[in-house]
Amino acid sequence: MRVDDQVLRLFLAGAAAGFGVAWLLIWRRWRGGFVVFGATWAAVAGLIVFNAVVAGEPPLGNMYHVQVFLAACFLPLFGVMAWRGGLAWAGHYFAFASAIPLIGACFMDRDVVWRRMPALQSAWFVPHVTTYMISYSLATVAFVLLVVSLIRRKSLDEADRSRYEAGQYEVLRLAFPLMTFGMLSGALWADAAWGGYWSWDPKETWSLITWMLYLVYFHCRKGGSLRRLTGWAQGLAFAALLTTFLLVNLLPKLASALHSYASPR
Amino acid sequence: MNRMAAAVVLMVLLALFMLAGAFPSEGGTSAAIFKTPVFLGLAGFLVGLILYCSWKGGLGFRRIGFLLVHLGVVVILVGALVGWRNGEKHDFVLPIGSGEYVREIQLREGGSVPLPFGMACHRFSVEFYEPQGKSSVPRLFLADMAFQIEGEPVREEKLAVNHPIEIQGWRFYLMSYDSQNRAYVVLTARRDPGRLAVVAGIWMVIVGTVMLGVLGLGAGRRGAP
Numbered sequence: 168m169r170v171d172d173q174v175l176r177l178f179l180a181g182a183a184a185g186f187g188v189a190w191l192l193i194w195r196r197w198r199g200g201f202v203v204f205g206a207t208w209a210a211v212a213g214l215i216v217f218n219a220v221v222a223g224e225p226p227l228g229n230m231y232h233v234q235v236f237l238a239a240c241f242l243p244l245f246g247v248m249a250w251r252g253g254l255a256w257a258g259h260y261f262a263f264a265s266a267i268p269l270i271g272a273c274f275m276d277r278d279v280v281w282r283r284m285p286a287l288q289s290a291w292f293v294p295h296v297t298t299y300m301i302s303y304s305l306a307t308v309a310f311v312l313l314v315v316s317l318i319r320r321k322s323l324d325e326a327d328r329s330r331y332e333a334g335q336y337e338v339l340r341l342a343f344p345l346m347t348f349g350m351l352s353g354a355l356w357a358d359a360a361w362g363g364y365w366s367w368d369p370k371e372t373w374s375l376i377t378w379m380l381y382l383v384y385f386h387c388r389k390g391g392s393l394r395r396l397t398g399w400a401q402g403l404a405f406a407a408l409l410t411t412f413l414l415v416n417l418l419p420k421l422a423s424a425l426h427s428y429a430s431p432r
Numbered sequence: 433m434n435r436m437a438a439a440v441v442l443m444v445l446l447a448l449f450m451l452a453g454a455f456p457s458e459g460g461t462s463a464a465i466f467k468t469p470v471f472l473g474l475a476g477f478l479v480g481l482i483l484y485c486s487w488k489g490g491l492g493f494r495r496i497g498f499l500l501v502h503l504g505v506v507v508i509l510v511g512a513l514v515g516w517r518n519g520e521k522h523d524f525v526l527p528i529g530s531g532e533y534v535r536e537i538q539l540r541e542g543g544s545v546p547l548p549f550g551m552a553c554h555r556f557s558v559e560f561y562e563p564q565g566k567s568s569v570p571r572l573f574l575a576d577m578a579f580q581i582e583g584e585p586v587r588e589e590k591l592a593v594n595h596p597i598e599i600q601g602w603r604f605y606l607m608s609y610d611s612q613n614r615a616y617v618v619l620t621a622r623r624d625p626g627r628l629a630v631v632a633g634i635w636m637v638i639v640g641t642v643m644l645g646v647l648g649l650g651a652g653r654r655g656a657p
Binding site for chain 1: 434446447450451454455463466521564570571572592593594595607620624631638641642644646
């Protein structure tokens with residue numbers, strides 16, 4: 168099936184704008200914010216199905232696929248976090264975060280078709296990628312909450328500040344087990360595919376640095392006077408996360424030999 | 433310094449050390465720094481601190497998640513150390529369809545490693561997806577292998593990427609092949625006595641983090657700012 172790239176780019180830009188409008192409406196507490204959020208999410212979910220049909224494989228084969236999948240993670244996660252994590256007030260941040268990967272997808276190659284090479288034909292592939300994407304979505308929301316609380320720190324009272332801080336913690340305590348599963352399922356997969364569970368490949372090393380910095384965050388939070396360092400720990404951890412996510416995919420020549428599947432080797 | 437501060441300092445040091453190995457170096461990997469005494473020493477300190485914290489905290493149902501995560505890390509590190517000290521891993525080529533059973537791995541750097549059985553690759557097949565433009569993407573690599581173990585009938589196995597064969601403590605992986613003449617396949621042979629410990633430790637950490645994180649969700653404060 169032929170896919171017109173300009174139509175696809177327009178669709179992605181439209182969906183990003185939809186999430187942007189939802190963010191504004193929910194933030195200002197105007198009507199219809201969640202309707203726009205839900206409708207835009209449904210359109211993106213439709214695109215994931217389209218990608219899957221055209222590719223004939225799980226639509227997680229390249230950066231374009233993954234960005235679209237990432238954009239669709241936030242609304243369901245908002246549902247979970249509103250229900251279990253007391254984050255019903257934070258819907259606009261989830262809408263805002265949904266737009267980011269779609270903006271990214273507008274500016275990179277969009278290969279809808281994907282041929283799954285033998286190295287990726289594993290039962291670990293889908294759980295490894297999806298848990299990582301969900302954890303990255305949540306970590307993005309936590310980072311947005313951190314940035315907003317820092318920008319507004321003068322206007323927030325003590326109770327608001329602690330609500331933002333607790334919100335980050337609730338989001339990250341769901342993100343971290345998924346990130347752990349993503350990383351360690353990668354090790355189990357590598358054990359079957361590459362002849363060893365860990366190769367210190369740059370992507371692996373960066374993923375371990377990211378994981379360890381989030382661990383620093385959790386330990387700081389438990390550690391009395393260390394608690395004032397949680398913002399630093401989370402900020403650095405998110406910077407490492409971005410490096411892990413983008414390093415290989417955008418700079419394949421600089422980075423991983425093992426994790427580069429974008430072009431035939 | 434209290435335990436939590438010690439853990440934070442140690443993890444920051446480990447993360448900084450890993451940064452040094454997180455960039456690809458010219459003509460190879462920078463992974464060698466993860467075998468230096470400094471890194472091994474830091475990992476050793478980590479094991480010591482985890483065991484100390486686990487011991488100090490005592491036992492109890494509420495601590496199962498904590499203990500699984502922390503002791504899981506120790507099990508992984510001990511398994512990795514055992515594998516590093518006592519295991520071995522070699523890439524080697526095996527002729528396709530020669531009819532002869534190979535009983536030792538010829539090392540590229542010279543010398544050989546004897547195997548307790550004979551092995552041969554009878555056939556190797558490659559399939560490609562329908563070509564799109566200039567690129568052709570492989571769909572399947574499959575080697576028909578045979579193993580000759582003393583006192584047993586010949587064991588025939590299919591070897592594919594992602595599906596290693598395990599035989600008498602050795603695991604064989606299909607890594608590459610002679611794309612010009614299809615004369616040989618490139619395999620990795622690995623013997624790792626620490627592997628099962630690492631796999632067990634990995635599952636301990638996964639289950640432990642789920643217990644600590646997901647199941648405890650909702651402990652934070654509620655309400656709108």
